[in-house]
Amino acid sequence: MVCTWNREKVLDLFNRLRGRYVVREDEFIALKLITSKGELFEVLVGIVLSQNTSERNAIRAFDNLKKVVKSVTPEALLRLSDEELQRAIAPAGLHRRRAIMLKKLASIFLVQGSCIIEKISELDVEAARQLLLKLPGIGPKTADVVLLMYFNKPTFPVDTNIDRVSRRLGIVSSDARYEDIRRRFLELLGRETSVLRLMHLLLIQHGRETCKARKPLCDRCVVSDLCCSFAKD
Numbered sequence: 069m070v071c072t073w074n075r076e077k078v079l080d081l082f083n084r085l086r087g088r089y090v091v092r093e094d095e096f097i098a099l100k101l102i103t104s105k106g107e108l109f110e111v112l113v114g115i116v117l118s119q120n121t122s123e124r125n126a127i128r129a130f131d132n133l134k135k136v137v138k139s140v141t142p143e144a145l146l147r148l149s150d151e152e153l154q155r156a157i158a159p160a161g162l163h164r165r166r167a168i169m170l171k172k173l174a175s176i177f178l179v180q181g182s183c184i185i186e187k188i189s190e191l192d193v194e195a196a197r198q199l200l201l202k203l204p205g206i207g208p209k210t211a212d213v214v215l216l217m218y219f220n221k222p223t224f225p226v227d228t229n230i231d232r233v234s235r236r237l238g239i240v241s242s243d244a245r246y247e248d249i250r251r252r253f254l255e256l257l258g259r260e261t262s263v264l265r266l267m268h269l270l271l272i273q274h275g276r277e278t279c280k281a282r283k284p285l286c287d288r289c290v291v292s293d294l295c296c297s298f299a300k301d
């Protein structure tokens with residue numbers, strides 16, 4: 069079920085979530101690495117480690133890797149044997165698959181790293197997105213996180229929390245796909261990257277703490293009167 073959502077209503081949602089949650093950078097690996105001025109390659113490694121696992125596991129795996137290589141660069145990753153790399157990133161799970169992906173990414177960045185960064189900076193957001201999507205291990209969500217958080221380009225990454233919360237709120241229909249949700253938020257929020265970034269983080273926080281997957285805590289939800297699912301109950 070889709071409720072009526074317009075810019076005014078979505079900004080009301082934004083302001084209420086902003087009043088309710090504190091976004092902590094140490095709970096988001098991409099944010100943590102970008103805030104500490106990580107290189108693009110380092111940020112991509114962090115995000116690849118966070119795919120299909122919790123941010124906590126990804127941070128543990130990244131810290132482990134950093135202990136082993138000191139500096140997370142393409143050269144350092146390629147110097148590790150497959151087994152050493154797998155061991156270092158084991159806390160994130162799926163370590164064999166991830167290690168293959170990271171080595172492929174490292175080989176590309178070793179040769180073309182600065183060229184890739186330059187191109188992405190110059191291209192408009194959709195063209196830059198297509199370029200990122202060609203890299204190994206980079207799907208739509210990772211590409212959008214990198215574009216918004218690292219390159220400050222207007223897009224809207226959708227993780228599993230945002231996917232669930234936006235359906236329940238009725239911002240998108242129950243059969244909406246990744247691209248539908250991304251475009252809907254861009255349509256409602258506009259192109260101001262500071263707003264897009266904070267809304268992305270707040271919706272994740274809301275999904276983790278309140279609008280949980282199994283049992284949403286609707287009785288303590290600060291946006292229940294805006295929510296399509298709550299109104300139905």
Ligand code: SF4
Pocket residue numbers: 233236237278279280284285286289290291292295296297298
């Ligand atoms: S009212 Fe319930 S379902 Fe709706 S956003 Fe809040 S927690 Fe989620």
